[in-house]
Amino acid sequence: MKAIVLNRYGSPEDLQVQDIPKPSPAAHEVLVKIHATAINDYDWSIVRGKPYLYRLMFGLRRPKMPVAGMELAGVVEAVGDQVSQFQVGDAVYGDTSEYGFGTFAEYMCIHEKALILKPNEMSFEQATAIPHAAALAYQGLVDAGQIKSGQRVLINGAGGGVGTFGLQIAKTYGAEVTGVDTGDKLQRMRALGFDQVIDYKKVDFTKTGQRYDLILDAKTKHAPRAYLRVLHPEGRYVTVGGDLHRLLQLVVSKAWIARTTKKHLQIVALKANKDLDKINALFAAGIIKPLIDGPYPLEKIPWAISYFGAGQHHGKVVIAIK
Template sequence: MKAIICEAYGLPEKVVKITERPTPSPKDNEVLIKIHATAVNDYDWSLVLGKPYLIRLMFGLLKPKHGLLGMELSGTIVAMGAKATKFKIGDAVMGDTSEYGFGTFAEYISINEKAVIQKPQALSFEEAAAIPHASCLALQALRDIGQIKEGQKILINGGGGGVGTIGLQLAKLYNCEVTGVDSQEKLAMMTSLGYNHVIDYKKVNFTKAGETYDLILDCKTNKAALSYLKALKPNGAYVTIGGKLSGLLKVLLWGKFAPLFSSKKLKVLALKTNIGLDYIIELLTQHKIQCQIDGPYPLEDAGRLIQYFGDAKHKGKIVMTTNP
């Protein structure tokens, strides 16, 4: 089978390679999935670069131990392990596999059957690959951690990416006023999706603009931790889902101390994979929200697309498809 792997740490277009590997056989509790579509995530960018250096402690000091890329998929069950009972051959499935393993940048993957759920017919394979990770991040950040309420004033930093575009639509279900922060190139698209206000991050630092918000969803974590408190209303909440490790650690630290002197909250989301995905699928099939897909592109473009992701030029979720 064709698979995309990372052979060394470095720039994606230099170290990400197309290889031929044996098609795996499913172990007892695994299913073999023919992958139809997959998506690029921060994991892929971080693994390829080998940064932050914590990545190297987890996946290999000098080079990746396995080099497996990809953690989202949609596809079809083609074989089952002896003890796998959740699906049958021919079932269409989807999911974020990161709790059980990586390697969705390939034609096939053998993975624990718990890593995926049934794909509804109403969703295309491209849509199904675009939502498991980003939509669960957005939902858990806004609803579960941020406790979003009707009519709130919300800001999403990184509003034009996969998490931001879903987060906007979830916030609109609560009739919230939503501001999105991203690059100038994405602002028109963001306005067309329904953002009430958009900010070019190169021109305006939202933590110093004088506006305050009930809830901030941050996909970047690229400001001083205490500055987020200044951008929150009393009893407001800031929730980050990703960004530089140093920024996340500072938010985590100050989040412990903030309650001692403020009613505002600083939170770091620890994602629970695929939790809430059924709800997102229900919203999609009822046309209450929609996917914003950048692509689809062929799997062979993985190196270029990981760099594209790292440069933050993508609009929505970068989706790749394998050959039929």
């Protein structure tokens, strides 16, 4: 089978299209014929081996996994003898990251718990765009953020995957939503339904004097005190990612913040594939619609990772595998 193989840390140009053996499923695994996959922040980090801290997880000197990629939609082609949820022919999708990487290929064997059934009305390209970013947005706004009707919400890093799903989820609560990003993404964000947009290269949203009930951040760049400044008295700031030293500052100042204010600052650790049933229901109701950049062919994955890393994409970068 064809796969995009990663032999060493470097740049996306070091990735190679290679023929590798088609795997066979272990007892709790299913073999999936992959129809679509998507590019994520993890892929950009795995390929470069940066930030270096990630090498503790991905392999110190060279990547432990030969094939990257962690979101897929496809069809079950074979099942291990202990598999209970799926049968051959089922259309499935999911975020594989808790059980392994390897979706940049024509086939993958993965634990059945990494997958759920794909609704018929959802295309493979739409399904692969959903699990990671939509679950982060849902768990950030609903679980950690405890979003309430009519709130003022700000989403930072709003032009990517988390931001576009975040907008759609926040709007179901009648929220007024401001999105922060840059470039031609701002025009697309206005068209998607953001009430206000802010260009982070021109305006620092923590210094405008505006206050928010809830902030969902996909790119934490400031110190905790900056976020405290823009929250209403009982407001919540929830981040899903950003600069490591800023995230560390959040962790070490958590106890002090809890003692001195009713404002709440929190980092969300993704629970992979949790809430996909709720996302499926929002999709069926026409409330959630993935914003897809692509689809591009398997051979363009090295280019697509560079494109993602340069931040030129809109929504989710999707790869269709024929």
